[in-house]
Amino acid sequence: MSEPSADVSATVEYTMDKWRMDRLPWAMWACVAGLAIALHAESRGQSGAALAAVYLALLGLAFAGYALTTLIGRSGLPLLLELLIGVLILMVVSGVIGVISVLVGGPSGRSSYVGAAGSLYWSHLVNPSLNVFGWMLLYLGLGWIAFSTYRHFYADRAVVSMSAAGIRFHRPWLKGLFIPWHEVRGVGHLVVPGISGVPFVSPYAAAVTVGQDFYEQHIAPKRSFLAPPGSEAMFQPKGEMMQVVLNSADMTVKPEDFLGPAEARWKAFRDQPGSTSRNGSTIVYGRWSINGSARQAVWFLAPLIGMAVVMLYR
Known part of the structure; x- marks a missing residue:
């Protein structure tokens, strides 16, 4: 059975939902520690x-x-x-x-x-x-739990989306960036200069390559000084062209999940400027869900048990 994203007429979106929800158990443990300190200190x-x-x-x-x-x-x-x-x-x-x-x-x-x-x-x-620090942990933990849960049920815009028209980026510091498929020169893993001068292909980053002229006219002006530290790694030169990295640490999505859909749409629409999605369906990567695994159950139930123990022996 082929991947749903193989249907090039569908839009593919990449979100931060799983990244946020994967950190929710840590926020729960912060609440456990905060409650223990607030009650006993x-x-x-x-x-x-x-x-x-x-x-x-x-x-x-x-x-x-x-x-x-x-x-x-x-x-x-x-x-x-x-x-x-x-x-x-x-x-x-x-x-x-x-x-x-x-x-x-x-x-x-x-x-x-x-x-x-x-x-x-x-x-x-x-x-x-000492109990002040316990309350601080409680506030921080509850704040993250509330924020990540709200965003899970009321999702914000996808960080990256791919349609028949091209690739759109929705970052606060890179607003309105759009790369049409006919401007893409290649799709693959990020290529960076090696220590010995031999190019090194990074297996951890997926990127599309665009012309230098397109980068200077349509991408460079949108780069804001409000960008967080490390954001410059999103743009890497490759000879006379520029690579734009698709995945990032705030999206728990494998590079292959970017490369497959990107390459399929690039090959299908690079000679068709102005193409649009026809069936309107959307495939989402990076969305958290309950998978029924023992690891996930323990990951979320353990802090709840810890909270019950703290409350029982206060």
């Missing part, structure tokens, strides 16, 4: 749940400042302007963190928040009780 009278939220907000703010500074460093601005902007970002982030620290911890390390339940005392941010 000392609290010193602090509200661990509220203080953990403040810590996560501060960490998010610090990471945002770091990411913004990194992006500015890759923007090609003059060195002096880049330095001034970096110092300004550092001052703003540090100032906001300082203000939040004073409001939450108070100048002397204590402040109060009066609510319906009475007074709630905070410890100084630099000296939290």
